Amino acid sequence: MPKIIDAKVIVTSPGRNFVTLKIVTQDGVYGLGDATLNGRELSVASYLQDHVIPCLIGRDAHRIEDIWQYLYKGAYWRRGPVTMSAIAAVDTALWDIKGKLAGLSVYQLLGGASRESVMVYGHANGTTIEDTVRVALEYQAQGYRAIRIQCGVPGMASTYGVSKDKYFYEPADADLPTENVWNTSKYLRVVPELFKAAREALGWDVHLLHDIHHRLTPIEAGRLGKDLEPYRPFWLEDATPAENQEAFRLIRQHTTTPLAVGEIFNSIHDCRELIENQLIDYIRATVVHAGGISHLRKIANLADLYQVRTGCHGATDLSPVCMAAALHFDLSVPNFGVQEYMRHTAETDAVFPHAYTFADGAMHPGEAPGLGVDIDEELAARYEYDRAFLPVNRLEDGTMFNW
Ligand SMILES: O=C(O)C(=O)C[C@H](O)[C@H](O)CO
Numbered sequence: 001m002p003k004i005i006d007a008k009v010i011v012t013s014p015g016r017n018f019v020t021l022k023i024v025t026q027d028g029v030y031g032l033g034d035a036t037l038n039g040r041e042l043s044v045a046s047y048l049q050d051h052v053i054p055c056l057i058g059r060d061a062h063r064i065e066d067i068w069q070y071l072y073k074g075a076y077w078r079r080g081p082v083t084m085s086a087i088a089a090v091d092t093a094l095w096d097i098k099g100k101l102a103g104l105s106v107y108q109l110l111g112g113a114s115r116e117s118v119m120v121y122g123h124a125n126g127t128t129i130e131d132t133v134r135v136a137l138e139y140q141a142q143g144y145r146a147i148r149i150q151c152g153v154p155g156m157a158s159t160y161g162v163s164k165d166k167y168f169y170e171p172a173d174a175d176l177p178t179e180n181v182w183n184t185s186k187y188l189r190v191v192p193e194l195f196k197a198a199r200e201a202l203g204w205d206v207h208l209l210h211d212i213h214h215r216l217t218p219i220e221a222g223r224l225g226k227d228l229e230p231y232r233p234f235w236l237e238d239a240t241p242a243e244n245q246e247a248f249r250l251i252r253q254h255t256t257t258p259l260a261v262g263e264i265f266n267s268i269h270d271c272r273e274l275i276e277n278q279l280i281d282y283i284r285a286t287v288v289h290a291g292g293i294s295h296l297r298k299i300a301n302l303a304d305l306y307q308v309r310t311g312c313h314g315a316t317d318l319s320p321v322c323m324a325a326a327l328h329f330d331l332s333v334p335n336f337g338v339q340e341y342m343r344h345t346a347e348t349d350a351v352f353p354h355a356y357t358f359a360d361g362a363m364h365p366g367e368a369p370g371l372g373v374d375i376d377e378e379l380a381a382r383y384e385y386d387r388a389f390l391p392v393n394r395l396e397d398g399t400m401f402n403w
């Protein structure tokens, strides 16, 4: 058996923080797993270092499911982003090892390709509608078939999804949380105008997506969904906070605009009712925050029964290790929908050399055995951890709100 003889956590910050688990087997084969939890990185690093790694040594790296169950049931304290990101890192690293030992890429182990490549969506953002449309046109010219559009809201100094750089969006921007201000009615006025302008400029052969980032009540989301129907959005994401899964029923009753949710979910139980009651169209849970490839497959299998498709989170805080794992998963699952793709910086790509590629608006994980992604540890060591928080959001009267 490929016995696990060593494991370590690598924290590096090539432009932003990443936590990576490296598991080494007795014959020198190693696997990588992403464990990055944006703004709370060191909690997962400690969970792995102090509580998981000691339990891995001596185990058979081939027994992925058994180790998953051991860490999940064995901890007694189930679920939660820290626990599930740590388990995800182990799971991902073990799939990487299994692929390397078999001489097969992970998607082959998952049943092989269900499609030739996976459609991705890029992020077009700008402070004005015109800026956003201009950037979206650039994405379209680069071959993207799906584009997320976000723009600034007149009268508000900042809003989610709008950055200074037109290509790189990095919300974890300060060593203490930045405070943003929010006004729902101003926002609700601008989004239909953005979609109208985007359809006029880009035409109808491109999918348009939008992220509400948990900021509306169900009835407000229903109204926005209805207002956007003439422009046929691909999806509206995170319309309302999803702790109460039932909340999506109200949105559903008012609009046929497809709904996506789940980037902050970490367990199948976070989305079971949403899926079984067909209250959503796309599930956005991802490898690193939802228990790894093994658990995400269970979510996708449940979703498939209800014609809910996948749309994995893929922001820059998910490292290239997670991106590779997501692409293997996307290529193999029958009910794939779309994959989010925010390019990493050149510094990040240098630390994590990878086999995945982008062409014509789609990506492929490549044929390298395992995940097809590595870490340059010497280079990684040059980028020290740099504390960074996600912003917080307040209403104009100072009330704490959803970011
Ligand atoms: O990519 C998205 O859809 C996001 O909403 C990005 C998140 O805000 C980001 O990943 C938080 O860490």
Ligand SMILES: [Mg+2]
Pocket: 211, 213, 237, 238, 263
């Ligand atoms: Mg989102």
